[in-house]
Amino acid sequence: MTRVMASGVFDIIHTGHVSYLEQAAALGDELVVVVACDTTVRRRKHEPITPEDMRARIVGALKPVDRVVIGRDGDMFDTVAELRPDIIVLGFDQTFDESELESQLESRGFPGIRVVRADECADDLNATRRIVSRIRRMGGDE
Numbered sequence: 310m311t312r313v314m315a316s317g318v319f320d321i322i323h324t325g326h327v328s329y330l331e332q333a334a335a336l337g338d339e340l341v342v343v344v345a346c347d348t349t350v351r352r353r354k355h356e357p358i359t360p361e362d363m364r365a366r367i368v369g370a371l372k373p374v375d376r377v378v379i380g381r382d383g384d385m386f387d388t389v390a391e392l393r394p395d396i397i398v399l400g401f402d403q404t405f406d407e408s409e410l411e412s413q414l415e416s417r418g419f420p421g422i423r424v425v426r427a428d429e430c431a432d433d434l435n436a437t438r439r440i441v442s443r444i445r446r447m448g449g450d451e
Contacts, residue, residue, distance in 0.1 A: 311337030314394035316380065317403070318345045319368050320358045321440055325400075327371065328430035333398035334373035336425065341376045341392050342368050348382040386417050397422060401429040 315333040319326055319342075334340040344365045350357045357364070361379050369377040380388055389397075397414075399405050407424045414422045 310339060311395045312339045312341060312393065313337035313396045313398060314341050314343060314389070314392055315398045315400075316343035316345065316385075316388075317400055318350050318354060318357070319364045320350070322367055322371075323440060325430045326368075327373075329398070329400050329427045330368075330371060330373040332427045333396075334375075336396050336398060339375045340373055341378065341394065342374050343378055343380045343388055343392075344368055345380050346382050349380060352382075386414075386419070389414065389417075389419055389422070394422060397424050399424065399426050401427050 313333050313336050315330060317326070317329070330340065330342065333342075344361060345353075347357050347361045350361075359367075365377045365379050368374055378388070378392070397410070399407065399410075405424075407426055410424045411422070414420070414424070
């Protein structure tokens with residue numbers, strides 16, 4: 310059984326998320342998705358639009374997803390240790406470098422975990438920031 314791990318904020322679900330999760334699911338037998346906790350989202354990106362429990366419930370309802378966990382604030386390798394994935398799939402716009410992450414995994418005692426980058430979805434509104442930008446241009450930021 311091949312366990313695949315994907316992760317992200319998943320604040321406003323869009324076709325980019327669906328494409329990412331479909332690509333990840335196609336690589337193995339079980340897809341476990343780590344939804345970033347609110348504290349991590351605040352520290353790394355922005356104030357979450359929806360709370361972590363709601364984001365996890367929505368992601369868990371998506372067809373490609375077998376299981377959802379809410380990530381912990383702190384060392385992401387703790388979640389890797391808990392889930393023991395065979396493959397980690399990165400979103401097309403996530404800032405990790407695949408080979409650097411594989412090296413870090415190996416140095417932390419997780420040899421053999423493959424890191425794969427998902428392809429970008431071709432849809433125009435494939436990222437939360439693009440959706441928010443369009444809403445603002447339409448006058449919806451009130």
